[in-house]
Amino acid sequence: MRRVLPFPVLTLALLAMWLLLQQSLAPGQIILGSIIAIFASRGLAALQPERPRIRNPASIIKLIYFVTVDVFRSNVAVARIILEGRRHEQTAGFLTVPLDLHDRTALAILSCIITATPGSAWLEYDSLRGVVLIHMLDLVDEQAWIDTIKNRYERLLLEIFQ
Template sequence: MSARLLPYPWLSLALWLVWLLLDGSLAVGQVLLGAALALFIPLASRSMYVHGRMHVRRFGLALLVAMRVAVDISLSCWKVCRIILGPEEARRRSGFITIELSIRSVYGMTVLASIVNSTPGTVWTELSADNRILLVHLLDLDEEQAFRRMFHERYEKPLMEIFE
């Protein structure tokens, strides 16, 4: 198929597969409806891709980061439960920290924002005008430097390798 009819084939494939997984059926009607949506949505949203095509440079690393994020979100859920249900002193450790960013890819930064906002206990609150300083609110602000180090090593550096 031409790029005009199928501008983002991987996105179309992902949309179609997610549709089928969420529906839980391989009925002919659902397969066809999912295919129609998978073709129509990228065409209808083509004007939103002002930064050009996203290029994933290291697909294996992207899968590793996705698994890491899933584990971190699960562990963070337990940690947040302990803080909320635990002694009041645990709830007094929340606060804001700033993190200097090295990542420049719009797509990498978008994924980074999704990771931060999907992880219980963290919220991306503000990004400086030059996209270099990130303000994050943490529910458990024990070790600022340890969090910054973990943030750069676990998320930012791998995303830079994937998208830049």
């Protein structure tokens, strides 16, 4: 099983993408999509990526919920900052956050979450010291943001991956 299908989830996702693009569930499309998906996932296996170990799948739902709520909230907040045009207070600033997270997949997910949220952007990460540089649009309370990142996201990602 492992030799034919090295990445079962990826293969299923590719098949789903194929069927969505074709917009049909005809048997021919399923066969063609499966062949393409199997070959593509074996192509990825040739690159020998690190295989992420997911410990706690239930937390993924919680993480998705948190991210959706936070992205919506910061959409409103950033839209308000732009429309009010209060640019003389200079609340934007850089923030360094020490992280306990070391799993590469988890770090990639955390960086995508932080950058996709309006109002915060992941700039650079140092793997030796485990420190990340983040730019915040509304940096009024530095410690509050560090707590949000560490308690809300990092704890969940630690639960999921480590």
